[in-house]
Amino acid sequence: EAGVTQFPSHSVIEKGQTVTLRCDPISGHDNLYWYRRVMGKEIKFLLHFVKESKQDESGMPNNRFLAERTGGTYSTLKVQPAELEDSGVYFCASSQRDSGGYGYTFGSGTRLTVV
Amino acid sequence: DAKTTQPNSMESNEEEPVHLPCNHSTISGTDYIHWYRQLPSQGPEYVIHGLTSNVNNRMASLAIAEDRKSSTLILHRATLRDAAVYYCIPTGTASKLTFGTGTRLQVTL
Numbered sequence: 635e636a637g638v639t640q641f642p643s644h645s646v647i648e649k650g651q652t653v654t655l656r657c658d659p660i661s662g663h664d665n666l667y668w669y670r671r672v673m674g675k676e677i678k679f680l681l682h683f684v685k686e687s688k689q690d691e692s693g694m695p696n697n698r699f700l701a702e703r704t705g706g707t708y709s710t711l712k713v714q715p716a717e718l719e720d721s722g723v724y725f726c727a728s729s730q731r732d733s734g735g736y737g738y739t740f741g742s743g744t745r746l747t748v749v
Numbered sequence: 750d751a752k753t754t755q756p757n758s759m760e761s762n763e764e765e766p767v768h769l770p771c772n773h774s775t776i777s778g779t780d781y782i783h784w785y786r787q788l789p790s791q792g793p794e795y796v797i798h799g800l801t802s803n804v805n806n807r808m809a810s811l812a813i814a815e816d817r818k819s820s821t822l823i824l825h826r827a828t829l830r831d832a833a834v835y836y837c838i839p840t841g842t843a844s845k846l847t848f849g850t851g852t853r854l855q856v857t858l
Contacts, residue, residue: 667845677793677848690845725792735781735800738846740792
């Protein structure tokens, strides 16, 4: 089966600009997660979708970040306006179930650099 | 979230077994123990998970202590491709993964 696909793989933008990251989960996976790793820090949870609904967005850093999952398929994460501290690698993951009894499949990530 | 303790780094020779330990003494009774690894420039990769019993799959084995306060990931024959950071993550019904600093495994010829 196809894995979790993220694009772009890299993005370099100027401070104040807008960037949209996209994630295509594994087909049939209702659960979709966003994580990010900023330089020198651990991978941190951002939010969790179940189909098109936000189940948990406790990790979203501030209101400059907007995640959507129209129709319960792919998801986008928009950063507007981008700040220097938003630089990092953004990972998307999907799973069949939202319990701890199932593994999660991650994408390769989008490396965002804000200059 | 349960707190985990893992060695910062470990080394292994190729084709030898590797035992990666993890302490999770505050794990709740319903938390599964997940292991993920991250190879350079890639996203985290699922390795294995279990609840109480030891588990085996094509990648590794997971040995879980009887009191569930610790677990050990076993790579039966390490290869150069197994060089990665390995994360032990107790995961409950909240389902989000809480990554720590993990163990960086180096594999040498």
